Amino acid sequence: MAATQVLRSEWTKIRSVASTLWTLSLAAVVTVVLGVLISLLSKNEFDKMSAKDRLSFDPTYISFAGMSLGQLAMIVFGVLVVSNEYSTGMIRTSLSAVPQRGTFLFSKMAVATGLAFLVGLVTSFVAFFLGQAMLGSHKAAIGDPGVLRAVIGGGLYMTLIAVFSMGVATMLRSPMLSLGILMPFFFLISAILGNVSATKKIGQFLPDQAGSKIMQVVTPIDDDVPYGPWGGLGIMVLWVVVAVIGGYVLLKRRDA
Amino acid sequence: MIEVEGLTKRYGEKMAVNQLTFAVRPGIVTGFLGPNGAGKSTTMRMMLGLDRPTAGDVRIDGQHYDRLKDPLTYIGALLDAKAMHGGRSAFNHLLCLAQSNGIPRGRVHEVLDTVGLTAVAKKKAKGFSLGMGQRLGIAGALLGDPRILMFDEPVNGLDPEGIHWIRNLMKSLAAQGRTVFVSSHLMSEMALTADHLVVIGQGRLLADTSMADFIRENSRSYVRIRSPQRELLLDVLHRAGIVVVETGGGTLEVDGHRPEDIGELAAQHRIVLHELSPQQASLEEAFMQLTAESVEYHAHSGAPLGAAPPPLPGDRPGPPTPGPQVPGPQWGDDWKKG
Ligand SMILES: Nc1ncnc2c1ncn2[C@@H]1O[C@H](COP(=O)(O)OP(=O)(O)O)[C@@H](O)[C@H]1O
Ligand SMILES: [Mg+2]
Numbered sequence: 001m002a003a004t005q006v007l008r009s010e011w012t013k014i015r016s017v018a019s020t021l022w023t024l025s026l027a028a029v030v031t032v033v034l035g036v037l038i039s040l041l042s043k044n045e046f047d048k049m050s051a052k053d054r055l056s057f058d059p060t061y062i063s064f065a066g067m068s069l070g071q072l073a074m075i076v077f078g079v080l081v082v083s084n085e086y087s088t089g090m091i092r093t094s095l096s097a098v099p100q101r102g103t104f105l106f107s108k109m110a111v112a113t114g115l116a117f118l119v120g121l122v123t124s125f126v127a128f129f130l131g132q133a134m135l136g137s138h139k140a141a142i143g144d145p146g147v148l149r150a151v152i153g154g155g156l157y158m159t160l161i162a163v164f165s166m167g168v169a170t171m172l173r174s175p176m177l178s179l180g181i182l183m184p185f186f187f188l189i190s191a192i193l194g195n196v197s198a199t200k201k202i203g204q205f206l207p208d209q210a211g212s213k214i215m216q217v218v219t220p221i222d223d224d225v226p227y228g229p230w231g232g233l234g235i236m237v238l239w240v241v242v243a244v245i246g247g248y249v250l251l252k253r254r255d256a
Numbered sequence: 257m258i259e260v261e262g263l264t265k266r267y268g269e270k271m272a273v274n275q276l277t278f279a280v281r282p283g284i285v286t287g288f289l290g291p292n293g294a295g296k297s298t299t300m301r302m303m304l305g306l307d308r309p310t311a312g313d314v315r316i317d318g319q320h321y322d323r324l325k326d327p328l329t330y331i332g333a334l335l336d337a338k339a340m341h342g343g344r345s346a347f348n349h350l351l352c353l354a355q356s357n358g359i360p361r362g363r364v365h366e367v368l369d370t371v372g373l374t375a376v377a378k379k380k381a382k383g384f385s386l387g388m389g390q391r392l393g394i395a396g397a398l399l400g401d402p403r404i405l406m407f408d409e410p411v412n413g414l415d416p417e418g419i420h421w422i423r424n425l426m427k428s429l430a431a432q433g434r435t436v437f438v439s440s441h442l443m444s445e446m447a448l449t450a451d452h453l454v455v456i457g458q459g460r461l462l463a464d465t466s467m468a469d470f471i472r473e474n475s476r477s478y479v480r481i482r483s484p485q486r487e488l489l490l491d492v493l494h495r496a497g498i499v500v501v502e503t504g505g506g507t508l509e510v511d512g513h514r515p516e517d518i519g520e521l522a523a524q525h526r527i528v529l530h531e532l533s534p535q536q537a538s539l540e541e542a543f544m545q546l547t548a549e550s551v552e553y554h555a556h557s558g559a560p561l562g563a564a565p566p567p568l569p570g571d572r573p574g575p576p577t578p579g580p581q582v583p584g585p586q587w588g589d590d591w592k593k594g
Contacts, residue, residue, distance in 0.1 A: 009356035016348035017341060089339035092306055096333055097356045099305045099322035255307040
């Protein structure tokens with residue numbers, strides 16, 4: 001079975017369902033709009049900030065603030081791409097057509113990942129430029145040290161969130177179960193672990209906290225995170241690899 | 257050609273398929289018959305590599321399913337008409353299947369035309385009626401122009417027109433020399449379409465035979481008699497050593513004798529007959545008897561030799577059977593639910 005055939009087939013699948021369009025556009029719109037609003041608020045707050053906070057002020061990172069919510073739509077995208085197959089029963093038709101389960105899964109993930117990266121990258125650039133426009137005199141420029149890395153990193157971060165969700169959904173199959181675990185995990189648990197001092201050390205190694213380090217340009221004053229931007233992204237990649245391998249192993253073993 | 261050898265599937269405690277061995281030969285319609293829960297769908301899923309057998313093996317043209325290059329061009333299957341994404345149009349559903357197996361796009365239009373869905377090709381599948389969904393599933397099975405076709409209970413839930421269409425389709429596919437393997441829980445359905453029968457009950461193989469042989473071996477023929485002089489007739493038949501079964505409404509039934517013999521015997525004794533007719537038990541009854549025997553055999557295992565033959569299931573009481581009645585699961589219970 002030629003992999004290009006399966007890639008083409010998965011592209012037809014992904015472009016022919018409505019959920020692809022609305023999840024990805026929601027991810028982009030929410031990230032950009034929220035980023036613009038928070039940038040605007042931050043500019044107005046700047047004068048009231050303490051000296052210490054001003055030193056930690058990171059205009060690039062602020063323009064990506066909308067990603068905390070926008071990533072939830074990316075999670076829905078990643079979950080639905082995979083679990084749609086199960087919730088509709090399409091999986092049996094799909095695996096009858098492509099019985100090599102690895103080829104099936106990795107072609108599907110490759111197509112969805114490519115699309116998520118494209119949308120993520122565009123979103124990241126738009127969020128950055130619109131955010132900076134709101135920040136007025138406090139803005140960063142794309143040519144400043146570390147800024148381009150952070151903006152491309154924003155696209156990578158959104159992509160990895162989607163791939164992680166695909167891996168988890170492959171393991172769990174049910175869309176409701178997958179969303180029921182992933183949404184609170186990224187929206188609540190990670191934030192709580194990261195903000196309580198006792199669990200902060202653990203929270204730093206969760207995929208979203210480690211991965212979002214790539215979007216930081218200014219290191220906060222009392223930062224004690226034991227990894228840099230690429231190290232953080234590497235930790236996130238490890239999570240993603242584990243989720244994808246877990247999904248693959250289960251798909252390979254299970255009855256469809 | 258599909259070869260199934262020692263195929264077994266266990267789900268936890270449940271033996272869904274138990275040591276099945278048979279072959280599906282080309283050029284004919286092979287019916288796969290068994291009551292609901294017999295293991296037909298499970299067997300078909302294993303044939304397509306969807307479920308992993310606990311033991312045993314399936315080969316399609318000598319190869320394992322996942323070794324087939326572009327499997328849709330070898331074997332097309334309709335297991336479940338709903339096994340598709342309802343939000344995708346009929347055309348795109350078929351297109352993604354076609355692309356995965358290197359089948360040209362033009363073929364999608366052809367099969368849509370074959371099943372009569374061209375007019376709704378751009379419509380989402382979730383708006384389709386059951387019959388239309390079934391047709392779309394069949395279009396998917398035909399997509400690769402495969403030599404082997406497999407349908408799991410294709411007429412279930414269809415209206416008479418849809419049923420008619422599917423029967424004709426299967427016959428024409430076999431007439432083109434293709435292998436057609438179709439399951440049903442209804443003997444009557446098989447009688448209309450199948451040339452060969454594979455019968456299973458509780459996951460076990462019960463029969464693997466031509467339709468004609470199955471009818472000959474399994475259907476009971478008997479003579480039905482009605483007479484206003486019933487007592488006298490019973491007496492005469494009894495003295496002639498002929499076993500009579502009294503059924504409701506004053507009707508008598510005799511097994512193993514020609515109507516001619518009984519008519520002449522009655523004439524000798526000047527007995528008036530209102531009915532003397534040769535009867536053939538229906539195929540449905542033959543099928544039920546076969547599967548009931550498998551259940552009985554199962555329940556009797558360990559019982560002393562010479563145990564009673566099983567009572568004939570159905571509304572008509574069978575011949576009186578001496579000996580203890582063995583309680584246990586009746587095959588017919590399951591069947592009636594279906
Ligand atoms: N995935 C499954 N998990 C557990 N039991 C199953 C599963 N699939 C089928 N069974 C059981 O296996 C038996 C055979 O089922 P099936 O193959 O669907 O029969 P049929 O298609 O002949 O009606 C039934 O008792 C059914 O409940
Ligand atoms: Mg079934």
